[in-house]
Amino acid sequence: MGECEAETGDTRRTTVDVSVIIPVHNASCWLDECLQAVLNQDFTGSLELSVYDDASTDDSRAVLESWKEKFEAKGVSMVISGHHSAQPRGVGYTKNQAISQSSGRYLCFQDADDVMMSQRVSLQYETALLQPDTLIGCGVRRVPEGSTERYTRWINSITQEQLLTQVYTSHGPTVIMPTWFCSRDWFCKVGPFDEGGKGVPEDLLFFYQSLRQGGGMARVEQCMLVYRYHERAATHSVLEETIWKLRVDFLQERVLSQWESFTIWNAGKQGRKLYRSLSLANQKKVRAFCDVDENKIQKGIYTYEDSKERPKPRIPVLHYREASSPFIICVKLDMTEGVLEDNLKCLQLTEGVDYYHFN
Known part of the structure; x- marks a missing residue:
């Protein structure tokens, strides 16, 4: 059966309010804490847990079955399946x-390695009812404490407007x-996830497609x-250049x-890397580079030496x-002790109109 059969009249597929979706691959050391947190939800609607095991070689499947x-006993159905092929097929x-x-x-x-708070499902469900064509997120606490400090601060401090304006940054x-x-209806309109396997940023691909379809973004x-x-997180297997190309293409x-x-x-x-990554038509739109570094400014010109155009493009700095x-x-x-942010403020620019962040 396909992900979107709820639309074809299969009533069995519309009897549960919320399905918690957990992909699993060699996650046995985290599963007990993860599953207990799902069981602790204060959600008063009908809840289901759907878990798929992607060729785990540890005892993940046994841990799942034990729950x-x-x-x-708590009235929450638990659907467990998976495959035992020699190779995992990937997160998507x-x-x-x-x-x-x-x-x-x-x-x-x-x-499978994260833990939800007891109100997560109820709060996000209430938000989603009001915004059906929207990806709903929430605030997070990163563990170990202090890891990816800038990234975590960005996740939790980004404004509702910036959820849409900062989609081109390297944070994903x-x-x-x-x-x-x-x-589910929105997932079916946008998805499914790309199944290219290891190294494919299936979440970013889906995220950009959701925006193309006119989807909203919100956060509890x-x-x-x-x-x-x-x-061991799957994020580390995604190639930086793959992400870069996706971001450049979406920006263009x-x-x-x-x-x-x-x-x-x-x-x-x-800045020069971005320029070189642009289409020829968009390179021609670049009127200048700007900077605060006097050494770069004094050079006055950036010449794109690898260009096939003659004369070679010369961009003012x-x-x-x-x-x-x-x-x-x-x-x-968040890397210049507030200097960049202050410079933008003093120019009285509006994010999403006068500028977009790309880095």
């Missing part, structure tokens, strides 16, 4: 399988995958998830296609106060 009676495939075997009208995504989806909650402000950092599609010209804020390595908007900002957020 079935506990869930059923595993999530799709867990969704396919589930029956909830709403989907709550949960990683502004509503992070382990916190996703959405209607409270911390509703303990978000674990460890070296959604923003640069609407602008007649623009300035790249950063005359250094990242200006002080940011001399440059004109709109800007693509290629300076990392």
Whole structure:
């Protein structure tokens, strides 16, 4: 059965309010804590847990089976399946399988190594009822404490407006995958997840497709998830250049296609890399680079030596106060002790109109 058979009149698939979707691969050391937290939900509607095991070689399957009676005793159905092939098929495939075997009208995504707070399902469900075509996230607490400090601060402090304006940054989806909650109908319109396997950013691909379809982004402000950092996380297998290309393409599609010209804020390595990654048509729209570094500004010109055009493009390098908007900002957020943010404020620019962050 497919992920979207709820739309075809299979009434069995519309009897549960929320399905918690958990992909599993060699997660036995975390599963007890993860599953206990699902069992502790204060949600008063009907709940189901759908788990798919992606060729685990540890005792994940046995741990899952040992919880079935506990869930059923509390009136929560638990659907468990998986495969035992020699190789795992990846997170996208595993999530799709867990969704396919589930029956909830709403989907709550949960990683096997994370822990949800007792109010997570109820709060996100209430939000989703009001915003059916939206990916709903929530605040997180990162463990171990202090790991990925800037990233965690960004997740929790980004505003509702920035959930949409900062989708081009290297942080990835502004509503992070382990916190996703959405209607099955919306998932079916956008999905399924890409099943390319290891190294494929299935969450970012889905996130961008959701935006293309006109989907919204929202976040429950409270911390509703303990978000674990460890070296075995699937995120670490995604290639940086794959993410870069996706971001550049989406930026060109959604923003640069609407602008007649623009300035790249950063005359250094990242700004030049962005310029080189653009289509020829968008390279021609770059009126200048700007920077705060006097050494770069004094050079006055960036020459794109690898260009096949003759003469080779020569782009002015200006002080940011001399440059004109709109800007693509290629300076990392939260890395300059507030200097970048203050500079943007003093120019009285509006994010999402006069500039977008890319780094």
